[in-house]
Each structure stands twice: as structure tokens, then as C-alpha cells.
Amino acid sequence: MDIVATSTGLYSRASESFLRMGEATRGGEEVPHKVEIMADRWIRRSPEAHETVLKTCPLKAERTRLESDYVPAQGDLEGPHVREAAVFQGKPTVKITYRVGRDTVVLHIAAKGKPYLLNVVNTANGEDTTFRDVGKRLQVMTPPGAVHELDIAREVMEAQ
Template sequence: MVAGISVTGLAACGGGDGDEPFQGDSADKVADKAVAATREAESLRMKGKVRQSGGEPVAIDIAVDQQKNCQGTVSVSGAKAEVRHVKATFYLKGDEQYWRSSLKQQPGAGKLVPKVAGKWVEVPAQDDQITGLCDKQGLLAAMDEDKSERKGLKKGGTSTIDGTKALALHKTKGGEKTTLYVAAEGKPYILKVTTTGGSEPETTTFSDYGKKVSPDQPADGETVDLKRLAAQ
């Protein structure tokens, strides 16, 4: 489902003056610190969009930690599914609409959909297009893909994001404006990224840093093995 994951708007930071907060640090230095702190965080909640390779964007709202424990939701074309990764197993539960959309290219999908709709489906570990959603470092990898993109951004004003003071860093390129909001209290985590001026405005938020992620194990009677069903 999801391949070549990239987080919209994250690869942009840089430049600036020495105004408070982060006095003495240029904007690109602040951005570097923010990327490092976010990647090093034990856990976080990410809400925004990731990109499918050659496909449409996938909206996600997922809490994930460094051990790949995760829980949340994914939405594709308006069809939503719950996801969990617990005890080294990835589970996904979608309704009939979700599975008809996801399995439309698979032979025998018409017979398979009723067997998986509304169930917690065990997804094969090698299907990293889906299980990659619970890889925290994979989700955030776009922030370090092209460090040259983290140049030329200027410090803006401060605002409050979910109760935390944040410094805005701005960059405009090709008519598209990206704003990165960095926590100015505690560790310099990324709190929000917005992109405007493109095909459509986009926002990615980051919260619940350090909060324990403890998804429940689905009950045996509520789970099905997708690999086994597809082989039947």
C-alpha cells in the first residue's frame, strides 16, 4: 500500500538571524537540531500524509515508538483502516470499502474481501509497503534525505502549538512556502510543518513525544491471516 514513504514538507529548513529563541543559532542550525531531536525521540504521534510510490497520498494518524510498537489509522480515498503493530506482528482492520480499494488488483479479490472486512488482518512482515508505517525511522527518513534542502530558511515569529511555545522557520521555493515549527521549550522537537502555494495546502503535526505506545493484542477470534487466505 505505501512505498517510498516521504513526509510532505519535512525536507526544508535553513538560514536566519540570531533572534530569540535559539539566540546564537542560525535557522539552519535550529532546523538541524529539530530533525535530530525528532529522530532521536523514543516515541511520537504523527498526523499528516505519506506518499505511495506512483499512487495517491495516504493520510495517517499514528503513534509509534523506536521498537515499532504502533497504533492509529490510515485513510486512502476516504476509506479508513485501523493499524497496530504489537509483538512483532502488524495488524490492519478495514471495512469492505477499504479492502475493495486495496485488493482491486489482486485476483479473487471479490471472494477475499468478505473474509477480511471488519477483521484484524495479519499482514506478512515482508510487505514493507504496509508494515513500514510502524517504522518510526522510516517515516521520518525524508527529513535527512537531502540535507541541502535544509538551507535558506529564515526565522519567523513564535506561536503556541498544543500548549508549547514554537519558533517558525520559513522557506519559499518555486512559489511554494514551507513553514517548520520547532519547540522553543524543552527539546527542540518538530511540532508542525505546513506547505502552501502548491497544488493544495498540507499540514503534518507531531505530538505525544515520549508517550508510551501500548497497542492491545487483537483477540484470536478477531484475526485472520491474509497470506493464508490469499493462498486458498
């Protein structure tokens, strides 16, 4: 799922597989054509959802959460782990792979400059988060062709 939050709106886009997984985990009846209509389309979310995301999910807070959840302090890794030089998205990194129970966590931490967390993958919960252009000025733009969520709901209802 992709999420874009600008100063004026919140937009999301989900793949067909992500939407089908969500339908299956909710256990309810699948709404005919819903997945086909919503898949891979940018959807403008409600002002309430936008406000909630801006309050609870600032990008720096998310990186801080991931670092505290997954990046072990120096010397705190217990059990087998692998620390190796690697490249992630063309940048030299220190790749740390370790296990938590049966699950694997893989971290890529910038090897040059400030040691930012660039990527974390956790097989336990399917988390795969990447940070890029760390430290660069970011200009967020409204995704082209975004459709308001109420219009999507109307499309779904009309397709039934």
C-alpha cells in the first residue's frame, strides 16, 4: 500500500493482492467488483483520516519507531546474526540479519555519512519499509488522477 500525505490531503493506493488479503482477513462477504475498481488507483481519503495521519504518523516518528523496534543497541544482539557490507538501492550499507524465534529481520543501515536506517524487513509481520533521500528536502505532490473515496464508493455500488 502506498500512502501520500500532503498539507491538504491524504491519498492511498493499494494493489489487488493487498486488497484481496484485507477482504480475506476481515472474514466478511467480498463486495463484487470492489477490488477490481479500487486496485492500483489513488484514492483521496476523508479530512478526518488526513488529520489522524498527520497527528499520529509523522515520517520521523515512524523511522524512530522502526529503529527502536528493530535496531539492536551495540552488543545487544543475542544468538546468531550476520553483519555484512552490502548495497541497498545503490547505497553502501551495513546489512544486519538476525532471527527472532522463527522469523527473520533484515536491516540496511547507511554505511556512509550519518548511519540512517534505510530499510527494515520483518518476515513475522510482513513489514518492509524503505526510507530514501534521507536528509534531502522533500516536496510532496498530490498523486495525479486521484479519486475521492465517496466517488469510489459510488462506483462500487453502481457495479453491483
